[in-house]
Amino acid sequence: MELNQTFPPTASPTPTTGGEDSCILEVTDMAIDGLTLLICLCGLVGNGVVLWLLGFRIRRNPITVYILNLAVTDFAFLLFIVASSLLYLIDNSSCDPTGILKYQRWLFQFSLFSYNMSLYLLTAISIERCVSILCPLWYRCRRPQRLSAALCALLWVLSIAVTAPVTALCLMKYEEHCQTALISMYVLNFLILAPPMVISNVILFIKVLCGSQQRQPKRLYIVIFLTVLFFLIFGVPLSIQNFLQQFSYRFLSSQAVFLLASINSSINPFIYFLVGSCRRHCSVVSLQVAFQRVFEETAVTMVSS
Numbered sequence: 001m002e003l004n005q006t007f008p009p010t011a012s013p014t015p016t017t018g019g020e021d022s023c024i025l026e027v028t029d030m031a032i033d034g035l036t037l038l039i040c041l042c043g044l045v046g047n048g049v050v051l052w053l054l055g056f057r058i059r060r061n062p063i064t065v066y067i068l069n070l071a072v073t074d075f076a077f078l079l080f081i082v083a084s085s086l087l088y089l090i091d092n093s094s095c096d097p098t099g100i101l102k103y104q105r106w107l108f109q110f111s112l113f114s115y116n117m118s119l120y121l122l123t124a125i126s127i128e129r130c131v132s133i134l135c136p137l138w139y140r141c142r143r144p145q146r147l148s149a150a151l152c153a154l155l156w157v158l159s160i161a162v163t164a165p166v167t168a169l170c171l172m173k174y175e176e177h178c179q180t181a182l183i184s185m186y187v188l189n190f191l192i193l194a195p196p197m198v199i200s201n202v203i204l205f206i207k208v209l210c211g212s213q214q215r216q217p218k219r220l221y222i223v224i225f226l227t228v229l230f231f232l233i234f235g236v237p238l239s240i241q242n243f244l245q246q247f248s249y250r251f252l253s254s255q256a257v258f259l260l261a262s263i264n265s266s267i268n269p270f271i272y273f274l275v276g277s278c279r280r281h282c283s284v285v286s287l288q289v290a291f292q293r294v295f296e297e298t299a300v301t302m303v304s305s
Contacts, residue, residue, distance in 0.1 A: 032253075033255055036081065037085040043265055043269075050268070050269050053288055053291050058291055063148070073115075073118045073121065084111075116189065119194065119231070119235075127196055134207070162188065170182070182243075183246055190239070201224070204221060204225065223294055235261060237252060277289075
């Protein structure tokens with residue numbers, strides 16, 4: 001098996017009738033990749049704003065620690081996708097894929113690290129909020145103050161421990177071991193970490209809908225639910241595609257999968273702003289006010305849960 005994760009396909013040189021080599025420009029793929037590049041640039045700006053606001057302008061609380069780390073991972077993932085998209089556009093124009101493909105492989109392997117970290121963070125956020133609703137007294141009295149920071153540190157270590165062997169084996173072209181490492185990583189993500197995230201959000205959603213009518217659903221719960229929902233819609237196809245390709249099967253083009261992944265990493269800041277700016281009717285508010293409405297209510301929610 002060749003290392004064939006969802007790298008953008010390279011342009012193939014085709015001889016002309018005059019005997020000179022020229023290459024077929026994949027116009028559709030280039031258009032999709034250009035759109036991906038545009039979305040990534042918007043996402044970098046959005047996640048940069050999240051880092052600035054939550055890092056320096058808004059009071060820190062347990063949930064913002066997770067959101068800050070999520071913004072870092074999304075920012076890093078988008079940087080990898082931007083670099084990969086630019087390389088693909090150069091590749092499709094120059095028709096010399098040999099050196100470029102090597103860089104694309106490196107970029108993709110390192111992007112796995114930030115992609116996995118996003119999954120782990122969303123799982124931790126979902127489980128913590130579910131526990132805060134199901135066991136409010138225990139959560140309020142027994143939760144360690146620095147639990148969020150400690151969990152984020154452990155998740156970074158876990159992401160490195162999971163991704164490093166895959167990166168080493170695949171880049172060194174140990175094909176059989178590379179495939180085994182990739183399958184093991186996807187089993188961990190799909191069967192061990194993703195189900196608690198989904199179950200926690202289902203419980204959270206049902207609990208909010210069936211709760212007291214005197215308390216409206218909190219914006220934070222809506223943000224978490226939408227973030228996980230969009231991750232399942234736009235982010236998971238990348239993992240599914242890579243997993244299926246280990247068995248020589250694919251259900252989407254490489255460009256489409258990367259486009260969906262870039263949407264997933266770019267959309268969260270817009271979710272925060274839209275949810276934070278809406279009350280009974282939507283109104284235009286500043287970014288800081290919108291973010292404060294979403295995240296500063298967390299401290300109140302934790303005390304009153």
